[in-house]
Amino acid sequence: MNYEKKILITGGAGFIGSHVVRRFLRHYPSYLIVNLDKLTYAGNLKNLEDVDQLPNYRFEKVDICQKESLQHVFEKYEITDVIHLAAESHVDRSIEGPMEFAQTNVIGTLNLLECARKSWKDANHVFHHVSTDEVYGSLGSEGLFKETTAYDPRSPYSASKAASDHFVNAYFHTYGLPIKMSNCSNNYGSHHFPEKLIPLMIHNIQTLKPLPVYGKGENIRDWLWVEDHASAIDTIFHKGTVGESYNVGGLNEWKNIDLVKYLCRLMDQKLNRESGTSEKLITFVKDRAGHDARYAIDASKLAAELGWKPSITFEEGLSKTVDWYLANENWLKDVTSGAYQSYYQKMYHH
Ligand code: NAD
Ligand code: TYD
Numbered sequence: 091m092n093y094e095k096k097i098l099i100t101g102g103a104g105f106i107g108s109h110v111v112r113r114f115l116r117h118y119p120s121y122l123i124v125n126l127d128k129l130t131y132a133g134n135l136k137n138l139e140d141v142d143q144l145p146n147y148r149f150e151k152v153d154i155c156q157k158e159s160l161q162h163v164f165e166k167y168e169i170t171d172v173i174h175l176a177a178e179s180h181v182d183r184s185i186e187g188p189m190e191f192a193q194t195n196v197i198g199t200l201n202l203l204e205c206a207r208k209s210w211k212d213a214n215h216v217f218h219h220v221s222t223d224e225v226y227g228s229l230g231s232e233g234l235f236k237e238t239t240a241y242d243p244r245s246p247y248s249a250s251k252a253a254s255d256h257f258v259n260a261y262f263h264t265y266g267l268p269i270k271m272s273n274c275s276n277n278y279g280s281h282h283f284p285e286k287l288i289p290l291m292i293h294n295i296q297t298l299k300p301l302p303v304y305g306k307g308e309n310i311r312d313w314l315w316v317e318d319h320a321s322a323i324d325t326i327f328h329k330g331t332v333g334e335s336y337n338v339g340g341l342n343e344w345k346n347i348d349l350v351k352y353l354c355r356l357m358d359q360k361l362n363r364e365s366g367t368s369e370k371l372i373t374f375v376k377d378r379a380g381h382d383a384r385y386a387i388d389a390s391k392l393a394a395e396l397g398w399k400p401s402i403t404f405e406e407g408l409s410k411t412v413d414w415y416l417a418n419e420n421w422l423k424d425v426t427s428g429a430y431q432s433y434y435q436k437m438y439h440h
Pocket of ligand 1: 105128130131152153274
């Protein structure tokens, strides 16, 4: 079959990547979608078991730090476009071990940029780099991050993402590589690894474990439903201007402690527990080192220029997310027990 585009999606077995792969497979049957993923602890092919039999899907278990293997995949499929999500993504892990973040997020991104630069001979391609609002640093009580806000990363994670963003921009200015970039706020939704705030709290509320809130719980994050992030990536990939970056967010700021209390009330209702049961589990613990106070995104450029807007409210999205976790206890067991490794062996090692 002659595919209209042959898109390499990196990190497609992860949280956001799996939603992007699913969306592109379903919406664009004329595109070949090659999911390239190392399958670290955060990557799980079960995230895609509802779509991995589609004829336009391929999977390659490759580490983006292995340049020759990457180049081989580019040549094998004659890749026309890239949507780059593969990354080490957890701030707490970056504080424990920053080197892996530099390797994957910086060197891995450079390897991909090099493959694209060598393989693409004209401007008829897109290299879409998926990044975070954390590159802008930490806000006080006023103001929003705009595309023009100066980069000021504070954690090893955000420093590595900022470095990768700078390399992506450098390849546009220096080599004319047709790049697009998006910087999104905190995502939540199904298939989210239970080390991040929302899935960790859902899991601990369900199993009546302590709910560890860092510091006083006063830090603020701006939450977006993961499927709305996937729709924003789709919009920017297809309609965004080459060389530009777009902020993605839903004007949805929550203090951590308010969010955790809201989740407690929601889950008490869903689990038919006496009201107040889950809140008793809240435990204030030692704060994260260098904990950014507040993130908040101004996504008006994306709304005004490309017409994107979020599809659901936070309350609707959280309710759907909790329902998904309650209905998918086995997924949680698998990602935490390593059983998905045997799934991979079964599916792909004939
Ligand atoms: P995730 O940790 O859930 O998934 C990352 C995926 O990348 C996994 O499937 C993992 O196996 C893969 N991967 C890691 N190292 C790799 C390597 N060396 N080679 C190939 N694959 C590798 O992350 P996520 O939350 O889905 O984030 C995806 C992207 O979106 C990241 O670039 C992240 O910086 C960005 N982002 C995340 C958020 C958020 O709230 N989670 C917000 C904005 C931007
Ligand atoms: P997280 O989900 O790790 O995302 P990020 O650090 O990239 O924003 O954390 C979201 C917020 O929740 C952040 O302010 C740290 C806080 N937090 C807790 O209070 N307790 C926890 O157990 C975790 C994982 C996070």
